[in-house]
Each structure stands twice: as C-alpha cells, then as structure tokens.
Amino acid sequence: MNLTEMAQSAHVDQQRVEEYVKNGLLGAGHSTTEFDESDLYWIDMIQCFQDNGTSLSDLSGLMPRCRQAQAKMTQV
Numbered sequence: 001m002n003l004t005e006m007a008q009s010a011h012v013d014q015q016r017v018e019e020y021v022k023n024g025l026l027g028a029g030h031s032t033t034e035f036d037e038s039d040l041y042w043i044d045m046i047q048c049f050q051d052n053g054t055s056l057s058d059l060s061g062l063m064p065r066c067r068q069a070q071a072k073m074t075q076v
Contacts, residue, residue, distance in 0.1 A: 006035040010043040020046055023056050025063045042067075 007014040021032045025046050026039055045066065049059055 001035050003032060003035070006039060006043075010040055010047075012043065012047070017043065019056070023060050025056070025059055027067065028064070 003014050003017060007017050018032055020026050020043065021030050026042055046059060
C-alpha cells in the first residue's frame, strides 16, 4: 500500500508515518512509498509506546531490538 493508504489504515497522518520511516522505526532503509500489513503492526506498537511516554529518540534504539525478537520468535 502507499503512504496515504497506510496513514488511513493506521489512523495517523502521513507526516507521522514519514517521521517513523525517517527515524528508522519501521526498519532500516524502509521506503516512504511502499508499505505492507506488517507495518500496521509496527505503527500500532510505536503508537502504544508513545502513548506511554516513550520518545521517538528512545524508540529508535528500541524498535530494532523488538523486530529482532519477533524474528527469533517466528523462527521457532
């Protein structure tokens, strides 16, 4: 899906999604033009952390570890 569709599906504005991409929260080298269903999960996760007071700067260090942990769990 494109940026507009992702923002609508995630119930956030496009600038927020672009900010997440810019900060590497959706994965290193992620495009701002192509998204998939897994990105909805990660945007929801980011929103949850932010709702609980976690800054984007802190999330930049945390989200890669979350993705690694999820990858390990799905390999089992």
